[in-house]
Amino acid sequence: MRKLTYFFSVARFCAMLGLATLPLSVAAATPPTIGIIVPLAHKAMTEIVAGFSETLKQVYGKPVIIKVENAQNDPNLERSIILQMHANRYALVAPIGVDATEMTLASIHDQPVVSIASDLTDKARHALSTCNVAIVHDDLGPVTQMQFIHAVYPKLTHITLVHSAANKVFPDVAATIAAGKAVGITVDQRMAATLPELMTVADAMPENTQAIFVLKDSLIVSGVATLEKVAIQRRIPLITSDNGSVEAGAGFALGVHERDIGVEAAKLAAAILNGQAACTLPIVEMHHLTVFINQKVMQATGQSIAPVIAAATRAGYKIDKLAKPVGVSH
Amino acid sequence: MMNGLLYAVLTQTLTFLPLALGISISYTLMRATDMTLEGSFVLGAAIFARLATLGFSPYIAAFCALAAGSLAGVMVSFIQRGGRVDPLLAGVLATFILTSANLILMGRPNISLLSQATLVSSAFAQSDTLGWLSVAFYSIFFCMLGCALVATRFGLRLRALGDNPALLQRLGAPLERYRLLGFAFTNTLAAAAGMLTAQTVGYADINMGFGMTLTGIGAIILGQQVLRRILHSARFRVSAEFIACVIGVAMYFMALNGLLRLNIDPIYLKMLLGILLVIFLRTALRRSALAGGISI
Numbered sequence: 001m002r003k004l005t006y007f008f009s010v011a012r013f014c015a016m017l018g019l020a021t022l023p024l025s026v027a028a029a030t031p032p033t034i035g036i037i038v039p040l041a042h043k044a045m046t047e048i049v050a051g052f053s054e055t056l057k058q059v060y061g062k063p064v065i066i067k068v069e070n071a072q073n074d075p076n077l078e079r080s081i082i083l084q085m086h087a088n089r090y091a092l093v094a095p096i097g098v099d100a101t102e103m104t105l106a107s108i109h110d111q112p113v114v115s116i117a118s119d120l121t122d123k124a125r126h127a128l129s130t131c132n133v134a135i136v137h138d139d140l141g142p143v144t145q146m147q148f149i150h151a152v153y154p155k156l157t158h159i160t161l162v163h164s165a166a167n168k169v170f171p172d173v174a175a176t177i178a179a180g181k182a183v184g185i186t187v188d189q190r191m192a193a194t195l196p197e198l199m200t201v202a203d204a205m206p207e208n209t210q211a212i213f214v215l216k217d218s219l220i221v222s223g224v225a226t227l228e229k230v231a232i233q234r235r236i237p238l239i240t241s242d243n244g245s246v247e248a249g250a251g252f253a254l255g256v257h258e259r260d261i262g263v264e265a266a267k268l269a270a271a272i273l274n275g276q277a278a279c280t281l282p283i284v285e286m287h288h289l290t291v292f293i294n295q296k297v298m299q300a301t302g303q304s305i306a307p308v309i310a311a312a313t314r315a316g317y318k319i320d321k322l323a324k325p326v327g328v329s330h
Numbered sequence: 331m332m333n334g335l336l337y338a339v340l341t342q343t344l345t346f347l348p349l350a351l352g353i354s355i356s357y358t359l360m361r362a363t364d365m366t367l368e369g370s371f372v373l374g375a376a377i378f379a380r381l382a383t384l385g386f387s388p389y390i391a392a393f394c395a396l397a398a399g400s401l402a403g404v405m406v407s408f409i410q411r412g413g414r415v416d417p418l419l420a421g422v423l424a425t426f427i428l429t430s431a432n433l434i435l436m437g438r439p440n441i442s443l444l445s446q447a448t449l450v451s452s453a454f455a456q457s458d459t460l461g462w463l464s465v466a467f468y469s470i471f472f473c474m475l476g477c478a479l480v481a482t483r484f485g486l487r488l489r490a491l492g493d494n495p496a497l498l499q500r501l502g503a504p505l506e507r508y509r510l511l512g513f514a515f516t517n518t519l520a521a522a523a524g525m526l527t528a529q530t531v532g533y534a535d536i537n538m539g540f541g542m543t544l545t546g547i548g549a550i551i552l553g554q555q556v557l558r559r560i561l562h563s564a565r566f567r568v569s570a571e572f573i574a575c576v577i578g579v580a581m582y583f584m585a586l587n588g589l590l591r592l593n594i595d596p597i598y599l600k601m602l603l604g605i606l607l608v609i610f611l612r613t614a615l616r617r618s619a620l621a622g623g624i625s626i
Contacts, residue, residue, distance in 0.1 A: 041597070069590075070597055075538050076346075076545065077599065079531060080338060080587045087334025099535055102442055106532025109458075127445035129455055165433060165536055167440030193429065 031063040032091030032273060037081055037100045040073040042218055043244045044258045045096055048116060051262025052094065052269070059270040064091075071100070082107045092269055098167050105133060112278040116265045119168060122283055131279035134268040138261045138286055139216065140241070140254065142172050146179035148254045148291075149239060151311035153211065158186050160209040162201060162227060164219035165193045172215050187213070198223040202230045214240040216255065221245040228297060235302040246292040246322055251301055252308050254317065256286040290318040335587055342583045343576070344465050345527045346546070348472040350575040352519030353546035355480060358554075358571060360512050361492035365421030365543055366406040367520040369428030370399045372539040374521025376432045378448075379441035379534035388449045392525060399521020402428060403513035411506055432536055439536040448529040465530060472522040473572065479515065481568045488512045545582065548607070553578025555611055582607075 036052065038045045053066050067090075071078035078100060085093050086108050094114040095104040101118035109130045117138040125133050149156065161176055163169050173189055180187035188206050192198040198220065205212070212227055214220050220227075221244060228249035231238035240250040243257060264284045272278050291312040298305050305321075312319050349371055356364040374395040381391035402424065409420040433439065449468060454461030479485055490498040491508045499505055528534040553574035561570065585606055589599055 070595075072597070072600065073537075074541065074600075075531070075535075076342065076583070077586065077590075079342060080583070080590050083338035083341070084334070084587065084590050087337065098440055099533065102440075102444060102533040103531045105444055106530065124442070124445065129445075165439050167438065167535060170438045170440075 031065050033065040033067060033088070034269060035081075035085040035090040035093045036066065036068045037078065037085075037093065037095040037104065038068060038070045039078065039097045039100050040218075041070055044218070044242065047244075047258035048096060048262040048265070051259035052116075052266045053262075055263045055266035056269050059267055060273055064273070075099075075103075078103060079107070086111065092272055094265060094269065101133075108132070112272045114265050114268050114272065114278070117168075117261055119171070125279065134272060134278040134281040134283075136261055136265045136268065136284045136286075138256065139168075139172070140256070140286070140289065142176035142179040142215075143182075144289075145213075145215075145241060145254060146176065146183055146185065148311060148315065148317075149211070149213065150183035150185060151314065152252075152307050153237070156185055156210050158188065158206070158208050159211045159213050160205050161187050161189045161213045161215070162198070162220055163189065163191055163215055164217050165191060166217055166219060169215050169217045176213070176215065192220065192223075195219065195223045198226050202226050205230060209234075209236065211237045211239055214238075214245060214250070216241040221248065224248045224250055231297075231301045237301055237303045238297065243290070243292040243320070243322070246294045246297075249297055250294060251298045251303055252291060252293045252305075254289060254291050254312075256288065257290060260288060261286065288318070289315075290320050292320045292322055294322050335584075335591060338587045339580055339583045341462055341465075341530070342587075343580045344462070344469045345523060345530055346549075346579050346583075347469050347523070347575060348476070348519045348526070349523035349542060350546050350550055350579045351473050351476050351572065352516040352523070353543060354550045354571055354575050355476065355488070355519070356513070356516040357547055357550065359480065359485070359488045359492050360509075360516075362417050362513075363421065363543075363547070364406065364513065364516060365418065366402055366424040366428065366513070366517060367546070368539040368541075368543045369425040369432070370402040370517040370520040371524035371527075371542050372432050372534070372536065373402055373428055373435075374399050374524030375528035375534035375538060376436045376441070376524075376536075377521075378525040379443055379446075379528050380436055382443060382446045382448060383441055388447055388451075392449055395521050395525045396518050399518040399524075400514040402521070403515065403517030404510055406517070407506070407510040407513045410509065429536070436534065436536065441534045442532065443528055443534065444532045450529050465526060468522075468526055472519060473575075476515070476519055477568050477572050480571070484508075484511070485568065546579075549578035549582040550575055551578070552581055552607060552611065556581070 036049055038049065049068055056064060069081040071081055082104050090111060092112045092114060093104055093108060094116055095101045096116045098118045101115040101120055104113055105128060109132060113133040115133050115135045118135065120135050125131050125135065159180065161173065163173055177187045177189065188209065190201045190205065192201040212231055224245045225248065227238055237251045240246060240253040242253055242255045246253045268281055268284065271281055291308060293305050293308055295305055309319060349367065352367055356362050356367065377398045378391045378395040381394055382388055406420050406424040409415050409423055410417055450461055450464040453464035487498060487503055487508050491505065491512065495505055556577050557570055557574045585603055589602055594602060
């Protein structure tokens with residue numbers, strides 16, 4: 001009888017142990033979940049997410065669950081999303097942009113973060129109470145931009161920079177003016193805080209402006225068609241800083257493929273998932289630059305693409321022609 | 331999962347509460363839809379962040395942020411002075427002014443507070459619980475101060491200003507002074523909320539107030555509807571107004587976080603949130619109407 005009782009005790013213990021470890025084995029089998037925070041719906045964001053998702057699956061090699069959450073430009077919603085990712089113990093959180101990165105780092109201290117397209121510096125991440133972030137920068141810097149514009153149009157002396165009050169763009173405005181001065185270009189700045197203001201800004205551009213320049217500025221890019229009309233009327237080039245805006249109506253841009261930003265972020269994410277500490281990973285800068293040319297818009301604004309191609313070739317940039325000019329067959 | 335939900339609701343409610351109380355006082359007591367509160371929310375965050383990053387003590391930065399909020403209230407009151415400018419328009423104009431003022435004061439659209447000393451940073455450095463207790467202390471302190479003021483004769487006169495300004499004038503009380511003090515008071519609460527939010531989210535941003543007034547109005551009306559259904563009374567009480575704010579804000583964040591946890595795509599989230607709250611309000615209204623015999 002005692003042996004029987006002992007047997008049942010051991011069996012009960014084994015059963016309980018099995019039950020207790022079941023969730024652990026299930027958890028071990030569950031693939032890690034990665035959360036991507038998209039501040040608002042935008043073509044560039046979609047490209048970044050696509051690059052990230054596809055590359056992570058290839059580079060990491062093991063199954064992962066990728067959850068993409070769009071905060072719709074609502075800080076309350078963004079915060080809720082971040083808190084949910086924290087509570088659900090996501091293996092990694094990847095916010096896109098400055099605000100999303102700052103809010104994530106303020107709320108999450110014990111999970112790795114990959115900051116995509118923010119301006120967080122190495123010094124700033126090491127100043128955090130817990131350094132848990134790896135960073136991908138996406139800006140080329142105004143000096144590169146202005147040098148390229150100067151290389152394309154050496155006689156250009158007056159340019160109008162149209163920008164919004166977006167936090168990522170604002171610091172670059174003063175830097176663009178300084179970079180312009182260094183190559184003999186006077187940069188007039190015009191700010192449109194909202195899209196309806198862009199029409200007024202476009203109409204009130206200085207008479208002597210020889211080109212319109214836009215930084216990587218999602219608000220202005222949304223209304224790039226307004227600037228395109230002005231550029232066509234005045235027969236001046238419309239120069240931007242990303243491929244999306246060139247597709248939407250700008251003449252040309254020196255920038256990076258948004259997808260490549262996601263690709264670089266995915267490589268960092270894979271390294272973290274493989275056990276590397278986020279803070280030890282060096283900040284990734286985008287070096288593979290591309291000149292995007294909208295041939296149709298260049299023709300409509302009376303500009304030749306030859307100097308753009310020549311300058312891009314001299315600088316060793318890749319060239320991506322996005323639209324055929326009118327009258328040219330495929 | 332439930333703990334995570336409650337944590338999210340509680341932490342978001344805490345920082346939003348002073349703003350909700352400010353909106354409630356302006357909307358329910360003074361019968362004014364003061365759009366300036368949105369700008370004052372950012373102003374509080376902006377001044378605090380700017381001064382904190384310039385190396386000022388967090389207490390001095392907080393004091394200046396609150397003072398700036400009250401000045402924004404004074405400004406909107408001056409715009410409205412003598413009823414020459416429509417109150418709603420005055421709020422919109424004041425918001426325009428504040429948008430530029432905030433950008434000038436900040437010097438850039440976003441100031442990071444991630445590694446700055448703030449009112450709550452040392453508490454957060456010890457533990458998240460202690461940090462949030464500290465945030466709760468400040469939030470409740472501002473709200474209690476607000477409630478205490480509303481419970482005085484000053485609060486009574488603010489109600490008279492909203493309900494029957496002619497009566498207040500007949501009683502010999504200067505309308506403009508009460509309007510000025512009322513707006514200064516509500517905008518100070520908004521600045522307090524902005525300041526607390528900046529410290530908890532890690533930055534002050536020029537766009538962080540976007541949609542806050544509308545969310546706040548929605549939340550307090552929701553809270554009032556629920557409370558009236560529970561109390562079966564529409565009589566004004568300071569404690570009831572505060573509790574209505576707490577209920578409304580908590581319900582808003584509960585719905586928002588709850589829907590997110592149901593894995594609903596955030597693209598549909600706002601629509602579902604709206605529908606959910608409409609259904610809830612319709613049900614609450616119908617039941618209270620049936621109980622009170624009111625036709626709706």
